Amino acid sequence: MSAPSRRRAGLLIPLFSFPSSTSWGIGEIGDVAPMVTWLAAGHQHVLQLLPLNEMAPGQQSPYSAISGMAIDPIFISLPEVPEFESLAADGALSPADFAHLVAMRGATHVDYATVRALKQRALTQAFDYFWNTSWRRNDGRARALQAFLSEQAWWIDDYALFRAVHHQEGERPWFEWPTALRTRDQVALDQARDALARDVLFYGYLQWLAAEQWSRARCTAAAAGVALFGDLPFMVDGDSADVWARQHQFRFDVTAGAPPDAFSETGQDWGLPVCRWDVMAADGFSWLRDRARRSAALYDGYRVDHLVGFYRTYVKPRDGGDAFFTPSEELDQVALGETVLDVFNASGAEIIAEDLGIVPTFVRQSLARKSTPGFCIMRWEREWDTDGQPFRDPGAYPVRSVAASGTHDTEPLAIWWETATDEDRESIAALPSVARHLLNGREPSAKAVNADVASRPYDRQIRDALLEALFASSSELLLLTVQDVFGWRDRINEPATVAPENWTFRLPWPCDRLADEPEAQERRAALRAWAERHGRDA
Numbered sequence: 001m002s003a004p005s006r007r008r009a010g011l012l013i014p015l016f017s018f019p020s021s022t023s024w025g026i027g028e029i030g031d032v033a034p035m036v037t038w039l040a041a042g043h044q045h046v047l048q049l050l051p052l053n054e055m056a057p058g059q060q061s062p063y064s065a066i067s068g069m070a071i072d073p074i075f076i077s078l079p080e081v082p083e084f085e086s087l088a089a090d091g092a093l094s095p096a097d098f099a100h101l102v103a104m105r106g107a108t109h110v111d112y113a114t115v116r117a118l119k120q121r122a123l124t125q126a127f128d129y130f131w132n133t134s135w136r137r138n139d140g141r142a143r144a145l146q147a148f149l150s151e152q153a154w155w156i157d158d159y160a161l162f163r164a165v166h167h168q169e170g171e172r173p174w175f176e177w178p179t180a181l182r183t184r185d186q187v188a189l190d191q192a193r194d195a196l197a198r199d200v201l202f203y204g205y206l207q208w209l210a211a212e213q214w215s216r217a218r219c220t221a222a223a224a225g226v227a228l229f230g231d232l233p234f235m236v237d238g239d240s241a242d243v244w245a246r247q248h249q250f251r252f253d254v255t256a257g258a259p260p261d262a263f264s265e266t267g268q269d270w271g272l273p274v275c276r277w278d279v280m281a282a283d284g285f286s287w288l289r290d291r292a293r294r295s296a297a298l299y300d301g302y303r304v305d306h307l308v309g310f311y312r313t314y315v316k317p318r319d320g321g322d323a324f325f326t327p328s329e330e331l332d333q334v335a336l337g338e339t340v341l342d343v344f345n346a347s348g349a350e351i352i353a354e355d356l357g358i359v360p361t362f363v364r365q366s367l368a369r370k371s372t373p374g375f376c377i378m379r380w381e382r383e384w385d386t387d388g389q390p391f392r393d394p395g396a397y398p399v400r401s402v403a404a405s406g407t408h409d410t411e412p413l414a415i416w417w418e419t420a421t422d423e424d425r426e427s428i429a430a431l432p433s434v435a436r437h438l439l440n441g442r443e444p445s446a447k448a449v450n451a452d453v454a455s456r457p458y459d460r461q462i463r464d465a466l467l468e469a470l471f472a473s474s475s476e477l478l479l480l481t482v483q484d485v486f487g488w489r490d491r492i493n494e495p496a497t498v499a500p501e502n503w504t505f506r507l508p509w510p511c512d513r514l515a516d517e518p519e520a521q522e523r524r525a526a527l528r529a530w531a532e533r534h535g536r537d538a
Contacts, residue, residue, distance in 0.1 A: 009471060009478040009527070009536040010046025010229070011039060011485065012408065014062070014492060015075060016110050016503065021510040022079055025104025025115040029210065030077030032217035032228070034512040038520070040224040042527035043537045047221065048229045048303065048479050050408060050492075056237045057171045060112040060503045061493075063305070065236045067162075068287075069155040069294045071210040073123060074116050080213055082141070083126035083133075092125055109504040123209075127202050135201070148208045155290060156204055162241035164199035165192055173239035184244070214298065229352075230299035232291060232344075234306035235272040246287055249279050254315040258306070259323070261357045264496040267314070267323065274315050277327065277336055285343050292347035301350030307374070308359050311337030311366070334366055341370050352402050352477070356380070373401045376475055378428070378466065379416055391424075393431045394473030403475035405467065405484040408492040412483040413466060414458045422454040429453040429462070433469035438462070463487045464526065471530040478536060482507070485523055 018027040018035050032047070039047055053065035054072040078084050084092060093101065100118050104111060134141040149156060162174070169177055180188035193200060221228050235256055236242050243250055250273040257269040280287065295302045304310070312325040312333040327333050344351050353367055355374035367374050381392040397403055405413055417425060428434060438453070438461065456462060467485065470478055483490055483505075493502045507514075514520040531537045 007476055007534075007536045008045045008227075009480070009531050010044050010048055010227070011482050012048040012404075012479050013482045013507075014050040014408065014503075014505070015052060016050075016062075017482070017492070017505050018507050018511040019105075020512040021105075022077075022512075023105070023510075024078060024101060024119060025107055026074060026110050026112075027506075027511070028077040029071075029075050029213040029217050030080050031511050033220045034514070036221045036224045036226040036228075038511065038514045038524060039226050041515070042524040043531035044527055045225055045536075046227050046229055046301075046477065046479065049231065051231045051233050051305075052298070053233065053236070056239060057166075058113075059237075060110075062231075062503065063233045065233055066166075066240045067159050068233070068236045068240070068242045068291050070159050070207055070241075071214065071298075073206040073210065074112070074119055076119070076123065076206065076209050077213055078119065078122055078126075080216075081123075081126050081209055083129040084122060086133075087125055087129055092122065097121060107506075108508075109501070109506055112504075123206060124202075127205050130205060131198070131201075145205060145208050148211060149204050152207070152211075155294065156207060158245040159207075159241040160200045160203040161189065161193055161196070162244055163203040164196040167199060168192075168196060174244040175239070184247075227300035227350075228298075229350075230295055230302040232295050232302050232304050234304075234309045235270070235275075238271070238273045242287065243273055249276050249287065250274065251276055251315075253319075254317050256309065256313055256315055257323075258309075259314045259358050267316075268496050269316050274313055274326065281336075281339075285339065288340060288343050289346075292344045292349075296347035296349035299349060301352065303352050303354055304344060305354050306357075307337075307353040307355050307367075308357070308363055310340040311360075311363050330360075330362060334362060337363065338366055338370060341366075341372055345370075345372075354407075356407065368400075371400060373398075373475075373477065375402045375404050375407070376473070377404050377406060377410070378470060379406075379410075379413075379420075391428045391431055394433045394469050394475075397473045397475045399474050399476055401475045402477045402479055403470050403473040404479045404481075405470060406481050408481070409495045410481075411491060412481065412487075412489055413463070414484075414487050414489050417458040417462065425456075426454040429465075431469065433472050434465050437465035437468045458487065460487070467526075468530050468534075471534040471536060485527065486519065 013035065015027045015029075015032070018031055019025065020031045020034055023031055036047060051062040051065065052071050052075060053062065054067045054070040055062060056064050056066045097118055100114055104115055104118065130141065165177065165181055166174070174182060181192060218228060238252070252273060254274050255269055256272040256274050258264070258267060260267045312327060314323060314325055316323045325333070327336060341351070351372055353372050353374045355364065355367060356377065364374065376397045378394065381397065382389045383392055394403060410416070429438060453462075467480065470480065490505050492505050509517050509520065
């Protein structure tokens, strides 16, 4: 962890999950302001987001990115785009689009296809207005865009050209493009940049809008005392600007995934390209340095997704051969992982490692040497080498760690409790940190814990006893999923599945109205009390 040691608490809430009353059916960058206001009132000082990277066409998983650098335009707040506001006075939306907007605002889940199409039309209109009123006249906004494109040229030049060609090619993946463009022949690239100059500018304009809005969101969060944490995906989609621009650094005869674990008995095949680590090492891991630089520019800190994959990547041959790890030897795996951690830490942002699933002991030892905190998920924290493998009391978690009730991949605590064995429920309820709160502060004993706890439903008392036990944990940082704070049963994602409900969860109320909702008011007060009581009021 790069930042000074301090006890804090925060919530994991994907940006897409907290739209406001003015949003277009999905949480947007402009919605960060009301959300951090609510968090700050509850003395929560971290907002953990999922990746904001632009998703591949037709995808809704934030871990399937068409760019490791670009913010997805679906998160742009249209009311904050000056060109669209100028058009709105003349009725920018057609009756059909206005009807779609009303429907999306009233929906209970995110409808990505409808929202993306609706926003694409609106943003295209906004750019047309910008082109005619600012770009051709080279006014102040045009010069501001030019300055942004020059400053961000190190990533945006390849990205904007990739997006323009991708659109011209009917959104076909780059490996199906004409040979000269697919292989990045310089003459073909120059010709495409000239022929598609307006489209290239359009994609740069969208990133400029997102950057301007994100900068304001960062300032608002900082003023409220809330750090914005992001999530650096382990890999980008094979059909991405990054892979197209660095084809020699990736293997395409194999795909990356995860070995068998609690989520999948047969392992997971993500279909993602695999890094050629030797080639990346030869140029000083420049791509990873660029990703770390970009993440540090966007966030106060970020979670490194699938950290173990940077030590050893689990790959499956496309020809059906046996899966294997690369690198194959432990010494090489340690050297690679620690080099990558050094790259990420050099960015200056606070780093936390997603070290869940099948993680070798030597990786955890390496994280400790590098003073990089991993996660302590209550339901998985056990004394694995002790008879009966009892749960570990949160008071015994390592100080340099992140205590958590779950992740975007896990089922909420409510579902876990209801599906756990009687022995597990009784065991976790008997933990001193949990039992103390079940007994309203009285010192726990083996006989003091209610005998019927194993058969009890997941009620408010059990919910809050588990949550407060995590607040009392030794971990410096606590991250709770918003579902667990409220005791909801909604999932963000179910791993190893492709389902329409994945990544579509929305809060039941607009985020700018949380202060008016009795249930949200009560939860905010509880969070504040726990933060104060357990020294997490940073």
